[in-house]
Amino acid sequence: MTTPTGRPRSPEPDARAPSSRRGSFVDPQTLFRIKSLQLRAKAAVEGFIKGIHRSPYHGFSVEFSEYRQYSVGDDPRYLDWRLYARSDRYYVKRFEDETNLRCHLVVDSSRSMGYGTLGFTKGEYARTAAATIAYFLTLQRDAVGLAAFEDRIVEYLPPRHRPGHLRRLMGMLDREPQGKATDLVGPLDELAATVKKRGLIVLLSDLLVPAEAIRGPLARLRARGHEVIALRVLDPAEVGFTFAGPSQFRDAESGRALYVDPDAARAGYLERFAAHAAEVQQICTGLGFALRTMTTDSPLELALFDVLKSRMMRLAGPSRRPSPGGRGGGRP
């Protein structure tokens, strides 16, 4: 799997990406000063769109329209000749029923997501990312739903595209989670049983469970024809284990405490962490899923790339007969 830049992806978070690539995006520390989740999402999307109109993603913005590029097999009747004249490219007019991507945002609200060292927690970061994606997809007239889970699904909102739906979704995301132990198997199986129509599933979690435990539920989602993007949210301290001085480390989920001297334990931690990450990556690759590891100090907009890419791939299928009520779309 490759990033939009074509760079091979590594389990290392994109926080390590060169700053030149991140310069145009909003710094999370700044973004999280905004209290309202909705405003935060809006700012992130706007920053993303601004960044899109600049290099290195120039030309991509065209895709945020009611058009998509002509591909072999499309009906030539729906070619937009005016657009061809302007851009010298073939675009096919899209109709409303085609544009409807069904997306489920699956957000981990367990206790381990309540950890954070940057002034905000992984959970807040994940919910903000989910709000950003929801806002962005709503702009694209896609149907967005939400499933928040701990050891089971605690909040569920089916995908819709109607007035007030985004506000309800934002209100759900704004609620403080109860915080229980992580269990991926139950909630994902529950989701697979609930969601009948195929769509995009964006999983926002730290995936801090034994790697083998996630293979089964993800494979079952895959078997039902869903596209899955796993956005793994981690704190920089978890990635680098940058602690100093021995402490009693208390597990956020089980409450178990261990005496750990970081100087002595760091090498072993990083080794086990890397092995676990590689295993998760290997499982996702094996199942044909996208996995993006994001640290909470990395820009939120990066999450949108994968969603956008997946959306494009899903909508790149053979076009269907336009419905009589199809709307022509202008460019954003």
Add this chain to the structure above:
Amino acid sequence: MSFLTPFFILGGLAVAAPILFHLIRRTTRSEMPFSSLIFLAPSPPRVTRRSRLEHWPLLLLRAAALAILAAAFARPFLRQTAAQDLGDVGRSRTALLIDVSASMRRGTLWSKAVAKALEVVAGCGPQDELAVLAFDASSRPVLGFAEWASLDPAQRQAAARSRIEALAPSWGATRLGQALIDAAGAIEDLGDAARASARVPRRIVLVSDLQQGSRLDALGDFDWPSDLELDARPVAAEGSNAAAEWLAPSDDDARPDALRVRVSNDPNSKRESFSLSWVDDKEARPIPVYVPPGESRVVRVPRPTAGPARTALRLEGDAHSFDDVLYLAADPEQPATVLFVGPDEPDDPEGLLYYLGRVFDAAPGRAVKVERRAPGSPLAIAADPPPALVVLAAETSPGDAASLAEFAKRGGTVLAVVAAGRAATLAAAAEVPAFDVVDAEVRGDAMLGEIAFDHPLFASVSAPQFNDFTKIRFRRYRRLPADALGEARVVARFENGDPAVIEKRLGKGRLVVFASGWKPADGWLARSSKFVPLMSALLDGPGSGEAAGPLLVGGPIPLPEGAVAVHKPDGSTVRVEPGTAAFRAAEAPGVYGVDAPGGPRRFAVNLDPLESRTAPLGVEALEQAGCRLVRSEASAEVEREATRQLQNAELEGRQKLWRPLILLAIAVLIVETWLAGRLGRARPIQAGASAP
């Protein structure tokens, strides 16, 4: 410096713990919440090489406390202060116990025993302690530990030898159990007297024939000392033994004119045919007795006529003759006289006298003559021999009342059966003011409700199978005023608490008052089986508590009132102090004569029948009785080591060096606590981990 329990010194290795803890960096108290511990392993405590100087005193204190505790638990003692003299090496303490009972008279047994005893004496070293004890029915020191120690070491063996050679077997029974306890006690007493050297090897050397009749029962509840050994050296006689024994006449004997003799034969005996014959009657034919080995037979021997002849019956045909002669005092007992003072006729079944004349007919071996004194006739109590009992059933003259009191004071028994009215004679006899006796109101009949079975009057019927008095009902009885007789004991009461039988001691004798008689009009006492033993007990008089039965060597011979001398079988005469109740110097079997006011009496004293059971007992029986027998040479080294340990324990127990060590450890821990508290307050709490 030595240690009693050196393994506890290993506890000193615990000193490593405080040293290690002082090297370990203090565990932080800070807590770091973290998302998941699945990639973390607990870190082992880190050992730092940086030793902080300010903790050195604390470390030293903790290490010192542990080391002192370990040393205290190891129980140190100073061996040089023990300074045991070289003489302790091989030293031992021995009690030599020599059996001098009658069974040692068999064959060459005594000479063998003396030889064995002399061997023990010859084996004693100059440092050894020895005591010699002889025992039969009792044990007596021949040479005590104290005397042995006081003698010149060169003279000790010679003194012991001469004392042992002077010993001779007695006629006494064997009480081996008690003798072993006495010997153990002699050794233990010496140990208590000299604690410093109490831990030398101690043993009892027993020289005995270990016959079956040795009586080990005294060892039953004796806790044998754990470090005291018994070295049994039995001596055995050739041949077997048979024995004869008088049997008591039974009440239902078909031939009361014949004496019954039981003849027993040893299990390992080679002889079966014996005979019994009177020693001093050459004309009488011997009575043949056939007794197979291990069995016994009872034969009847015609009772001899009274006289000096026929006082000894010999068993012929036995290999060992020490127990073959049975002695018999053929003197019939002096007839006892009972005076009855009352109006009753001897042939009137409604009166008291009718039953009194018949109750003593059943008394075995006793001729009782009942004499009646009508009221008004003089009492005339004979002084020699005095009557055994005076029954007072009527009022008499004041003079007779005074003679009754005098008779009682000399040791006689007066039985008063009271009637309603003024009891002047009874009051005068009891030396109290006259009082009135009234008839008690009896509804239906009365029973005895409270009986003092410890009193001699009722002692013979105190056993559970005999002590049912519910069948004796009284139709009438008399009530005496409370404390009418002064200081007296109520022996039995009726159900309602009224006294039934009262006893008042008068000088050497007594006055017994029956509140109800044995006339049919009074009740059913005369028809009760309890009547005969009750009257027999009255006839026995006060202080006649000695057991009736065969007289044995070493046992007491009851002396009649006023006895002055005892003639032994060997012809010697022993003067008796006035008031002596029993003669206790019957050291040999035979017929003893007693000079008494009522004429000379004779008593036959025989050997203890158990002494005739000469079959060997076996050393194992001593072990079963709880004795610790001497062990073999194989365990001698173990024994020496155990002895050394005991000596060490003794030294340590006296020095008790662990006590100051424990106190020192407590003091060190107090200082350590104080210092740790100060350092703890002075040390800032280390900050927890900080997030990056």
